[in-house]
Amino acid sequence: MKKNVLIIGAGGVGQVAAHKCAQHNALLGDIHIASRNIKKCLAIIDSIHEKGSLQNPRGVLKAHQLDAMDTAAAQRLIEQTGSQIVINLGHAFVNMSVLEACIATGAAYIDTAIHEDADKICEAPPWYANHEWKRKGRCAEQGVTAILGCGFDPGVVNAYAALAVQEYFDKVDSIDIIDINAGSHGRYFATNFNPEINFREFTGQVWSWQDGQWKSNRMFEVQRTDELPVVGTQTAYLTGHDELHSLSQHLDVPNIRFWMGFGEHYINVFNVLRNIGLLSEKPVRLDNGQEVVPLQLVKAVLPDPASLAPGYVGKTCIGNLVKGSQNGQPREIFIYNVADHVEAFAEVGSQGISYTAGVPAAAAALLIAQGTWDVRRMVNVEELPCQPFINLMNRMGLPTHIREAGREDMLLGWDEPETEAAQA
């Protein structure tokens, strides 16, 4: 049993997680929000009060200024606020400094994306071995719960993968994780999260796990088209993504791939910017002597992802297409969630992409608070009990469905003992 939550990062995902934690503060206790820019934390707190999101209106809800690259400062803030759970939703560059602060204080750690070094793009697989897993031993020694990659993808899709292997198949041949945003923000071009991180996903090699080994492709080299629930016919492209780097190591499945949906317009803009050299993280020298990193300028001219939320319409569909066999018969299922941009904005003031990433992180905090996931070691989501997680998200706004040929799509859920989290 742990309580008092420190959320680090005040972007769109931080806003969702803060709202969701506030909605469950009877169990979670004090809620603290920290960012380099305290104004962004204060805006989130205003939004929580405006929406009446606090379950216990007398609960503590506070903003803090923090440079999360500074481990000592993060440690002090954890101690001062008495936080036993840290949800790290800052820039991917701060993950390891925040994790170190958790190891030092014993606080549980949750993040939603893999650690990145600013000057490296697409390191050797499995990515988690480059930074996170090097600290597995120390987490176990100190009894620190560290849950890696607990947004939607990675995160919920890791639980879907574990569920499929454990409950639906004798043998799984392939897991294809398909991520479609069929929403529209109405702008000429925008990324749904920090453009710097967004483009970095696509500028390096595309790693996938095929026939039990790593395979490298170029971005937009391989595509598939599927008929998906709600969002219809969608084309998605083989993309490198965090979850492949843990699922490949933890599940005995020979083929695990990630596919992200892109429209032709997105791909065209991306290709123009990349081919001209405007997505480079290496500085170039202008005629006036300035040294400028092109990617940072592109970020500056693109819309702030948070600004897209008010006008965002349409839905996302993210799920795992799993193929294998059971009782000697071939089987194929699609486990998925559909989220709605307009509903997300109405509830928490963020667009659907932020919503799907922030709700699972808050759900993880609840599962740690009530003990189910307080495992006192470093884990990826597929190593944890997946049913309470999926059950909890059904009640938190991200219901899970399953599709199988010849059946109606159905909501997935299980009976569970009465717990505080179940009541939450």
Add this chain to the structure above:
Amino acid sequence: MKKNVLIIGAGGVGQVAAHKCAQHNALLGDIHIASRNIKKCLAIIDSIHEKGSLQNPRGVLKAHQLDAMDTAAAQRLIEQTGSQIVINLGHAFVNMSVLEACIATGAAYIDTAIHEDADKICEAPPWYANHEWKRKGRCAEQGVTAILGCGFDPGVVNAYAALAVQEYFDKVDSIDIIDINAGSHGRYFATNFNPEINFREFTGQVWSWQDGQWKSNRMFEVQRTDELPVVGTQTAYLTGHDELHSLSQHLDVPNIRFWMGFGEHYINVFNVLRNIGLLSEKPVRLDNGQEVVPLQLVKAVLPDPASLAPGYVGKTCIGNLVKGSQNGQPREIFIYNVADHVEAFAEVGSQGISYTAGVPAAAAALLIAQGTWDVRRMVNVEELPCQPFINLMNRMGLPTHIREAGREDMLLGWDEPETEAAQA
């Protein structure tokens, strides 16, 4: 009779003009080349020696450092070098400061593009009235010859327009100037001259002269497709351009339009960059506090236009499609030049776009030197005798042809008295 030439600007066009002046230095006298960056002048001088371009090998050929925004410095250099003819091929922002230096010294002035203020895009038409023509009175008072816009377009196409009105029609209904570069530089994307100036041509309103008045369109809004000599079927887009702003005032022609050829790829890249905001001349602030002008970064990542010359293949076709009537019969002619990128590089080390702009400027210097064009006032090219100009360019590498339905295309030329220029 004037002699000794100062060329200001050491880009691709400066290189062509320097070679062409060197080829005629028996008439022109000393040749001086000045630029902010003296190394570029020295490289041109090396290239002139390498190609053996000096007609009189003992003639003076010298490089100078000059900030052409500094009128006093330009005046000093004109006086020190005894230059009576200045060919201004610098950045369009320096035109008025160089012209002022010519007015102060009495030197003849030639340029190839309209003056621009760095912070204005597409001023009110007619553009020449905003800067150049305000100095008409002072040029006349001082007896200064100033020939505006004497590259190919504006320049040669102005002569073609005057020729059509004077020699081929009783009444001209329309002049459509069509500029096609059917060459290929083999790069993903590049501009043929300074990207900053190049893109500024297309980011403002597109002014054209239609039914005797100014009409405004957006770039790429109106297109035409023609079957042209040598380069074949080509699509071109209504584009704002310098020459419309003098031809509309000097010729009694109700419709004068400029069309520039663009491939789909160019238009796509241009639209992406413009729509994202990367062609803006207004600084944006990066996360790190840097203030950066997007267009200057785009210039920095694109290939240097001069670097395209060695691999450039294919041809340009630029000409005037003129429609009207003669002797009561409708008539339509196309007066044009075809230039070859490979031949231009072999002769002067530059690509064809620079060649077509630099040769006419050198031809103007020759016509001033031998007196034909030394008119001691400010003029646009259509106000000058066009036959000696066209004749001279036939011998200087830019032959003029005429096409009319039902006839073979033929070279245009006239008998002329023996002059030094004709011998040159």
